[in-house]
Amino acid sequence: MNFKRLWTIFKTRNREFFRDRSAFGWNFLFPFLIIGGFAIIFGGREYTEYKIGVFPCEPGTFNIEETDIPALFQKTRYMKFIAFQTAEQGLEKLKHHKIDFLIKNGSPTNEYWVSDSSPKGYIVEKIYNSSFMPQSKKENTNKKNIQGSEIRYIDWLFPGILAMNMMFSALWGVGFIIVRYRKNGVLKRLKVTPLTAFEYLSAQLLSRIYVLMFSLVIVWIGCDLVFSFKVG
C-alpha cells in the first residue's frame, strides 16, 4: 500500500466530482428538489375532522350556537358543522360518506341519521349521545397531559431522502465509474503503472465517503434553513 498513490487518486476523483456538473446536480440539487417537492405535495396539515350535517338551516346565515344541538357537542374539537336546507340534501351527502352524521335541528326527539358503514359516523354518534349524559353519570377518569409536537411528513421523509441520495451516489460514484473506466480503457492504462487495484479501489471508496459527507452536510444545512427540520 502506497499512500502517495492512494492520495493522488483520492484527489483526482474528488476533482472529477466537483468539476462534473451532472454529478453536482444529482448530489446537491436533486435532494433539495425531492424534499421541496414532497414538502409541497404532502406538507398540508391534515387532522381527522368530522363533518356534521344540520338541517333545516340556511347555509348563508348558519350559526351553530343558534341551534338546539347540545353545547357540549358543539364545543367538541375537530367537528365541522355544515348546514342543509332539507333532509334530502343532507341524506344524499351522508349516503356517500361526504358527511359523517346528520342532525335535525329543532327535533323534540333529537333525531339523527348515521350510515352504518361509516366508522367516523359511529364515533360521532358515540360523542353525540354522550353529550346528553349528565356529568354525574360519567365514569371517573384521570386525564394527564404530555408535552410534544407533531412530526411532519417531511421530517420523516428527510432521512430517507438522504439515505437514498447516499445509496445512489455510492452506486453511481464507485460502481458505475469503475465499469465506465473499465470499458473505455482507463483501468487498462492504470494497470500498467505501479498503482495497485487495492490502492485504486480504496481511493475510490474514500473519495466517495468524503464527497458523501460533504454533500450531506450541505444538503442538511440547506434543507434545515428552508424547512426547519427537527432532529432527534
Add this chain to the structure above:
Amino acid sequence: MPAILEVKNLVKKYATITAVNDVSFTVEQGACFALLGPNGAGKTTTIEVIEDVISATSGTIEYKGKPRSASFKDEIGIQFQETSLLSFLTVRETIETFQSFYQKTTSLQELTDLFNLEEFLDQGNDKLSGGQRQRFLMALALANQPEFLFLDEPSTGLDPQARRNLWNIVQQIKSKGKTIILTTHYMEEAQYLCDEIAIMDNGVIIAQGTSEELIKEYCGGITVVIPKKSFSLSLNNLSMKYREIQGRIEIQTNSINECLDQLLFLDIDLTDMTVRSPNLEDVFLNLTGKQLRE
C-alpha cells in the same frame, strides 16, 4: 548490445482464435524494434502480453535476463493504441497524477519542452486535437523516465506532418538510449525509425531483420511501376514477373535494361513509368501476397 527483452515461444489463444502463435524474438538494449503487420496480425496482443496487460497462454518473457518482477512496471512506459484518461483533468494535472505513481520521474518542464506541450498544458485532456493528444500520450508514457518504451501504433490517425513530428520525437527518445518496441502498419515508419523489424501476419513472425536485410533477402533489384492503362492488349505477353496493384503494374527486376527492352518491344507507353527501390511493403507483398493495409 545485451538483450534487454527476450520473448520465447509466446502463444496467446482466445476461445477459437490463436492471436499469437509461437512468437520468439529478442530486443537489444537501446534498440528500436518494430512489429510490423496488417490489422489483426497479432502485434498489439503480443506487446500487451509483454506489458502484462493480458496473460500469455504459454511461453516465457524475460526482462533483463529474469522473469518480469514488480519493478518492471516502474521501468516501462506505455502508449496504447487507444486509451481514455481520467476525466475532467487538465493535461498538467494528468501528467502530475501519473508522475505520482512512480519513484523516478521526468520533470514536467522537461516533458513540456520535449513534446511542446506548453500551448495546451492547462487545457482539458479530452479537448485536444489528434496531434496534441499523441504528443500528450507520449509525454505520459515518458513521465516515469522509463528504460523501455512501448508504442502501439503511435501515428495511426495522424496527418503526414503530425506523423513526421512524432517520428522526430521518437528519434529524440531513441537518442537518449531508451529501448523502444513500436508496432505499426506504416512500413515507412518502421523503416525510418527502427533498427530491427519483425513482420507479423496471422499471429506469426514471418520475417525478421533490419530493413536492409529484409529487402535484400525477400526483394532484391528494383521495381518498375507503370499505370495499367499504358498496357493495351499486351499484358499477357509480359514474360517478366509482375503484380497488379490498384490500377498499376509493378515489375520487380534485377536488370532495368532488359526490363525496358521488353517493355519497348511490346510497344508500351512509358510516359508515366516510375522506378523505385524496393521497400518493406514489397517484402510483405512477396511474403504474403497481400498488402500491409488490406
